[in-house]
Amino acid sequence: MKLATWNVNSLTVRLPQVLDWLQANPVDVLALQELKLTDDKFPHEAFAQAGYTAQCFGQKTYNGVALISRTPALDVVKNIPGFDDDMARVISGSFPLGETPVENSTNESTLPLSNKGLRVIGAYFPNGQEPGSDKFEYKMAWLDGLRAWLRQELLTHPNLVLMGDFNITFDDADVWDPEGMRDQIHCTDEERYHLQALVALGLSDAHRLFPQPAKSYSWWDYRDMAFRRNRGLRIDHILVSRALKPLVSACQIDKTPRKNERPSDHAPVVLSLDTP
């Protein structure tokens, strides 16, 4: 089973690339961020023709997230319950863990789907703009809200994946120029504290479970030929719960779409799970 996350920076512009990518990488679930479109403009038909269904949580101009999947997402929740937010940043859904089960009404497990299934949270974390700014304060409050909610979610959904554009680096290994970016946005101690607090809930950075190429990044500035010079940041992450960790067989950043014409500034990250 494969899951992926990708900040597409406008689904309107990037839809052909997303469809091409899905054809080459037929993942079971794809979380998208920065749709930059409203729900009424979401291209459901294009995804249906590609064999996918979609749950979207759109917003005009900014933000907007979606879950694209082979089987429909169940128990869909939008944003963070308990955290009042006027931005569309989070979408969650449940999926069968592994192969789509054969229908059998006479032999149903007594376990609710939430316990045996896979809970997927796709998230577009706030950027924060600049330490000390109002947007940074919002980012910190949002992270507090996320953690309080996740602590509860993990109790009811032991098989949980949190993936998306976190807009935070774990440490200097995620930064092309650690000295130049010290205490800058995405690299501050406060942001990294929040990321470690998610780890303390029992979530593991899937990328670091495996040997990775040196200087692995998921985002490169459009300016200064940053991609060709590999001047990037690793800010797109896939975190897995304790129960899922033993099933993770790979986690890879796919730089291929960043080489497209008119690419997103982010690359997709792909998680492979060894499921029955």
Next chain:
DNA sequence: ATGGCCACTTGCAGTGGA
């Protein structure tokens, strides 16, 4: 060596991204 971004807006300059 150096500078060069991109998407969106009741739009043609300003905001936000990262």
